[in-house]
Amino acid sequence: MNKQDTLEQIDLDSYELPEQQQTELDQFLKICREYMDHCDDEMVARAFKLCYASHQGETRASGEPFYQHPIEVAKIIIRELGMDDVSVAAALLHDTVEDTEVTLDFIERTFGSTVANLIDGLTKISGVFKNKGTKQAETFMKLLLTMAEDLRVVLIKFSDRLHNMRTIQPLPRKKQLAIASETLELYAPLAHRFGLFQMKSELEDLSFKAMDPTGFKFIARKLRDKKESREVFIEEVMEPIKKQLVDSGFKFEIKGRPKHIYSIYKKMMRQQKPFEEIYDLFAIRIILDEPHTKEDCWRVYSFITDWYTPIPERFRDFISVPKANGYQSLHTTVITHTGKKVEVQIRTRKMDEVAEKGLAAHWKYKEGAARGQNIEKFVHWIREVLENPRPDAATEFVEDFQLNLYTDEIYVFTPKGELRTLPKGSTPLDFAFEIHSEVGERALAAKVNGQMAPLRQELKSGDQVEVITGKKVNLSADWLHDVKTHKARARIRQFIRQQEREIADKGRELWEKKASRGNLEISDQELAKVAARLKFPSLQKAFYDLGSGAYDATKFYKYVKKYKDKGRFAEEESSKTETPEADSSYEIVYDEATRAATDKGLIMNGEITDVKYSYAKCCNPIPGDDVIGFISRDGDVKIHRVTCKNTRHLIQTDRDRIVDVKWAPFTGDQFTGAVKVVGEDRVGMINDIANVISKSMNTNMKSINISSDSGMFEGTLILMVKDIKHLEKVIKSLQKVDGVKLAYRYE
Numbered sequence: 001m002n003k004q005d006t007l008e009q010i011d012l013d014s015y016e017l018p019e020q021q022q023t024e025l026d027q028f029l030k031i032c033r034e035y036m037d038h039c040d041d042e043m044v045a046r047a048f049k050l051c052y053a054s055h056q057g058e059t060r061a062s063g064e065p066f067y068q069h070p071i072e073v074a075k076i077i078i079r080e081l082g083m084d085d086v087s088v089a090a091a092l093l094h095d096t097v098e099d100t101e102v103t104l105d106f107i108e109r110t111f112g113s114t115v116a117n118l119i120d121g122l123t124k125i126s127g128v129f130k131n132k133g134t135k136q137a138e139t140f141m142k143l144l145l146t147m148a149e150d151l152r153v154v155l156i157k158f159s160d161r162l163h164n165m166r167t168i169q170p171l172p173r174k175k176q177l178a179i180a181s182e183t184l185e186l187y188a189p190l191a192h193r194f195g196l197f198q199m200k201s202e203l204e205d206l207s208f209k210a211m212d213p214t215g216f217k218f219i220a221r222k223l224r225d226k227k228e229s230r231e232v233f234i235e236e237v238m239e240p241i242k243k244q245l246v247d248s249g250f251k252f253e254i255k256g257r258p259k260h261i262y263s264i265y266k267k268m269m270r271q272q273k274p275f276e277e278i279y280d281l282f283a284i285r286i287i288l289d290e291p292h293t294k295e296d297c298w299r300v301y302s303f304i305t306d307w308y309t310p311i312p313e314r315f316r317d318f319i320s321v322p323k324a325n326g327y328q329s330l331h332t333t334v335i336t337h338t339g340k341k342v343e344v345q346i347r348t349r350k351m352d353e354v355a356e357k358g359l360a361a362h363w364k365y366k367e368g369a370a371r372g373q374n375i376e377k378f379v380h381w382i383r384e385v386l387e388n389p390r391p392d393a394a395t396e397f398v399e400d401f402q403l404n405l406y407t408d409e410i411y412v413f414t415p416k417g418e419l420r421t422l423p424k425g426s427t428p429l430d431f432a433f434e435i436h437s438e439v440g441e442r443a444l445a446a447k448v449n450g451q452m453a454p455l456r457q458e459l460k461s462g463d464q465v466e467v468i469t470g471k472k473v474n475l476s477a478d479w480l481h482d483v484k485t486h487k488a489r490a491r492i493r494q495f496i497r498q499q500e501r502e503i504a505d506k507g508r509e510l511w512e513k514k515a516s517r518g519n520l521e522i523s524d525q526e527l528a529k530v531a532a533r534l535k536f537p538s539l540q541k542a543f544y545d546l547g548s549g550a551y552d553a554t555k556f557y558k559y560v561k562k563y564k565d566k567g568r569f570a571e572e573e574s575s576k577t578e579t580p581e582a583d584s585s586y587e588i589v590y591d592e593a594t595r596a597a598t599d600k601g602l603i604m605n606g607e608i609t610d611v612k613y614s615y616a617k618c619c620n621p622i623p624g625d626d627v628i629g630f631i632s633r634d635g636d637v638k639i640h641r642v643t644c645k646n647t648r649h650l651i652q653t654d655r656d657r658i659v660d661v662k663w664a665p666f667t668g669d670q671f672t673g674a675v676k677v678v679g680e681d682r683v684g685m686i687n688d689i690a691n692v693i694s695k696s697m698n699t700n701m702k703s704i705n706i707s708s709d710s711g712m713f714e715g716t717l718i719l720m721v722k723d724i725k726h727l728e729k730v731i732k733s734l735q736k737v738d739g740v741k742l743a744y745r746y747e
């Protein structure tokens with residue numbers, strides 16, 4: 001019988017612990033009863049026993065038995081975070097599924113689905129954690145935040161880390177450094193975001209201690225040395241206030257705790273100041289005991305300001321407007337009679353607990369409701385805090401606003417437990433394309449968390465997704481409505497275009513058959529003109545409509561024939577050659593003298609100026625193009641083509657900044673021109689194109705981008721030319737290349 005079966009056959013209710021562990025359990029239950037209003041002792045006892053039984057034989061680096069670790073984590077959960085019995089059971093069992101033979105099924109059967117869900121969440125998080133790296137770290141943060149479904153997972157994870165940090169000493173130095181830096185980068189900021197100030201401070205100090213023991217000891221010793229003088233100072237400053245509070249019947253406590261060690265260290269580093277100038281930056285805290293209310297806080301505030309002069313700019317009212325993480329307090333900085341500034345924080349006991357323990361304490365204070373409702377309220381409250389930071393409140397909120405950004409993404413798992421980030425609203429289809437485009441194309445169905453699910457079902461954070469694929473491509477145009485990611489959309493669109501191209505090819509064949517039967521010889525350029533006459537946006541679209549039958553092929557043929565017979569093409573051709581470049585406002589001047597005179601000039605409003613100018617990337621103007629100038633904010637002139645769509649926009653919105661510019665005579669500059677070439681995808685095509693370009697005078701090819709699909713290729717060439725005539729010449733030679741159907745200038 002293997003260990004799993006053995007463990008799962010234990011009857012936990014009658015299982016007897018050894019004497020020592022039984023004593024530990026009794027003590028543990030005592031703590032539970034002390035801190036919790038309601039506690040399911042039997043469930044906690046069962047969790048304790050399973051924790052002991054499953055980790056039996058394991059030891060920690062310190063040599064102590066491993067089961068002590070989950071017990072200590074559970075104690076943090078109870079004493080420091082004030083959480084419930086379900087969290088305690090989950091904390092006791094947090095390492096079982098991952099490290100022992102215990103299965104999640106067994107936990108669900110024995111402890112119910114809530115405990116099982118918490119442990120599942122914890123196991124998933126630590127799986128994510130094993131594939132580290134900086135990007136993974138960021139994702140981990142986001143994952144924790146989106147797993148808000150049950151925030152107890154996050155709080156247990158924090159407690160786990162806190163205990164590991166408290167007991168980091170026996171680990172080898174290298175491991176200590178790795179864990180400490182991870183704690184500092186990941187856990188501490190996140191604890192802060194959840195309002196767990198006490199935990200954040202301790203995590204920071206423990207990390208700092210592990211990374212820089214000397215620095216830590218230095219500051220700790222100095223703090224101890226100053227303790228007495230600090231207490232004397234507080235005593236002196238607070239003496240008159242204390243008296244007034246006592247006389248007015250207040251119940252209160254005054255604390256003057258210095259900042260924690262790591263924050264002093266950070267301040268020393270940031271401000272480049274010695275310890276002595278930093279250490280006394282501490283706040284005096286006045287905590288009002290129950291049943292004092294927030295109104296009483298304001299009374300205390302008025303006592304203080306009666307006695308000392310407040311600095312108005314430093315006043316903060318976090319009581320009327322709490323921070324997003326629930327923090328409430330009045331802050332004021334006053335000048336004492338010795339001229340020293342001191343910050344005073346005033347708050348009730350309840351506010352103080354929230355400040356120190358964060359959200360968990362807030363939950364504890366939600367009175368009246370039954371336990372189950374309490375948890376629901378807690379989770380609901382946290383959601384509210386995370387989702388609706390108040391826009392009118394202090395700047396500290398900015399950081400919390402980022403939480404909203406995270407809710408645009410979901411985090412799902414592959415069957416192997418790898419994490420993938422997808423936009424909210426994504427489906428298993430998105431997931432499939434995210435894995436690989438081939439997986440997407442062949443997707444038939446999906447399993448979400450082990451259950452069959454349709455490909456269009458919306459995924460949630462934490463879902464584990466498996467895609468079932470077929471042997472053949474199953475992609476369909478309808479899928480476009482079921483996907484969210486760019487990757488999936490792009491592939492589906494490409495598929496649709498490919499289908500369209502096939503239909504267009506069919507249309508072309510149909511046309512060519514008709515043309516050869518009618519002995520009609522016509523070039524593609526001529527045919528494109530006819531198509532344009534018939535209001536087709538392109539020749540390709542005309543072929544598509546012929547292929548799909550949307551436009552009757554015979555009708556098309558008759559129209560072309562009529563057009564050709566009338567000789568309209570010849571007519572147009574000749575009228576074109578009669579007016580060569582007649583409207584061109586510029587001339588190429590090859591004269592060396594002229595070039596020198598206007599070498600660096602831009603002709604603006606008819607004059608040569610030395611204004612700085614550049615060419616717009618959106619339309620890449622070339623000498624010979626009709627151009628205008630647009631004055632940018634720093635006074636430079638951007639030159640656009642008149643036909644550029646940005647120009648159209650600028651003319652409407654910023655007419656005042658438009659200036660009339662002209663091309664200066666030949667400057668010798670090279671200009672960027674883009675050319676689109678469409679043709680048959682045949683062997684040697686790219687070579688032939690490159691040859692044509694290199695043979696044209698002084699043309700440099702900056703880049704060529706080719707895509708081919710079902711026998712057709714489409715290329716975009718970026719060329720360096722000296723003017724528009726130059727570019728046109730190149731285009732003409734490209735049109736002559738065997739198999740090229742279209743070549744034209746392209747923005």
Ligand code: MN
Pocket residue numbers: 069094095160
């Ligand atoms: Mn652990």
